[in-house]
Amino acid sequence: MKLTVKYRIEVTDEQEKLLRKLGYYATKLYNTDNWQRREIWAQTGKIPDWYEQKKKLKDNHWYKLLPSQTAQAIIKNLQDNYNSWFHLRKEDPNAKPPGFRKKNKLSPLTFYQQFSIEGDTITLVMSRKFRAEEGVDKLHLKINNWREIEGIPKMCNILYESGKWMAHVVYEIPEVPLKDSPEIMAVDIGIINLAVTVDTKGNSTIYSGRLALAVQHYFNKEIAKVQSKTMKQYNKRGSKAITNMHKRKRRQINQIIHMVSKEVVEEAKRNNVGTIVCGDVKNIRRGKNCGRRGNQKLHAWAFAKLLTQIEYKAKLSGIRFEKVSERDTSKTCSVCGAVRRANRKYRGLYVCKSCGAELNADVNAALNILKKYLQERNISRSIGVVDAPLTWRAKDVVPS
Ligand SMILES: [Zn+2]
Structure with a gap:
């Protein structure tokens, strides 16, 4: 499993100068590479690929000033840009080939082993040539938000x-051996409640989405x-100022998503759950749990992020x-199985017209x-009775 972590780095004046040079x-x-490719293209009608360019640019002045893999990544990057242009060109004959950077x-x-x-x-x-020119063989950069x-x-x-x-760092995370537990926990993701869990033993928790909505509402108004x-x-x-507010909004919602996902998994661990199953929110229906006002909707990215x-x-x-x-899953009665569009839902309550069952609408969906999941996997298991779901709320207002 791969994980990308975004670090902010603090640089000294000297380091700033060197990084700017790099x-x-x-x-x-990048521009030299592009210039060469264009030149050969004009002469021969063929664009050289990154392998040829890598070989040709090996002794180039700029190439040698960069760590070798960093230089190669630049050439690879231009190749990727050409490749996407090749694709684009099939549909749009007017698409422009990769241009020059200002x-x-x-x-x-980009750094791999260096x-x-x-x-x-x-x-x-740093590269040998850089060392010779600047008298610096390594840069030690301090991470501001390290974890x-x-x-x-x-x-x-x-x-x-x-x-x-x-610094965007990609980590390879070692595989953790899977737990051998038959307990399963389902998670329904929504707006009024960011997440609602129910497990096979009948444990259930409602993770309120109120704070996320409040953050959303506040920033939308200010913006x-x-x-x-x-x-x-x-x-x-x-x-x-507006860009900054968008950023702050996103950051605060991200923080809530981080807290909720952590709590959900902590709950699973506490209840010895071996499998978590989520509803696929790829096509979350319009209006699902949305409340009345359209501007209260959380963006799709927030749900996708919560799921990941x-x-x-x-x-x-x-x-x-x-x-x-x-x-x-939100239309069906989890008690009798009736599927009806007209089953009443008010104040977050699901009321079944066939059997009269009344329960929290999101608990119903999670059930x-x-x-x-049990049916699709052919697992025969009874589900414990859900009596009183716990409610979890983010306690502190997130720092801006
Ligand atoms: Zn029913």
């Missing part, structure tokens, strides 16, 4: 993003305010992760996911 060299190499653009720097992470420090190994990851760092991308230096102001003053929609986070944390704990289709 980013500049990378842009130079001179002042700092290209991302980097290491120890504690909160990333070490980048311990139980995995092997495989790849590191150093980027300059809106005024900050970032609208600032937007109408900038519209009046400058006659444009976007501004730096649960999957990732489950796997780290040796818990199997499965998905079943969500079809009919249906659980039953569906």
Whole structure:
């Protein structure tokens, strides 16, 4: 399993200067490579591939200033851009081939074996030529938001993003042996309740989505305010302040998703669950649990993220992760199995017209996911009685 962690790095003035040079060299190499490919293309009608270019550029000035794998990654990157253009061209004959990067653009720097992470420090190994020119053979970069990851760092991308230096590190996470437990927990994902769990023993928890909705609502209102102001003053929609608010909103919702997914998996561990099964939210129906106001909808990315986070944390704990289709899971009565569009739902309550059962609508959906999974896998198991689901709420307002 792979995991990408985004670190912010603090750089000294000296390191900033050196990283800027490297980013500049990378842009130079990219453009040199592109220039050569275009030249040969014009002469022969054929575009050389990355293998040829790698060989040809080996002694290039910019290539040698970069760590060798970083240089190769630049050439590979241009190749990828050509490949997507080849595809695009089939549908759109006017599609343009990859262009040149602006001179002042700092290209991302990719490291494979020429980097290491120890504690909160990333070490980048420089090329021989760089060493000779700058008198520096290694860069030790301090990570600002470091956290311990139980995995092997495989790849590191150093980027300059809106005024900050970032390191995106890809870790290989070792497989954890799967637990040998027959208990299964179903998770229904929604908006009013971000997650509702029910397991085969009858344990159930409701993870309120109220905080996420409040965050969403607050920022949407603030963004609208600032937007109408900038519209009046400058006659444009976007501004730096608005971008920042979008970012803060996303960050806070991400934090809630992180907390909820962690709690869900903690619950599974506590109740000795061996398998977590989620409804596939790929096609979450419009209006499902949405409340009245359209602007209260959480974006699809939030659900997708919650699902991946649960999957990732489950796997780290040796818990199997499965998905079943969500079809009919909120329409069906989990007690008698009747499927009716007209089953009343009010205040989050599911009321069955056939058997009169009344239960929390999301608990009902989670029970249906659980039953569906048992049925699809041909597992014969009874499900414990769900009497009183617990409720979990994010206690603290998340830091902005
Ligand atoms: Zn019923």
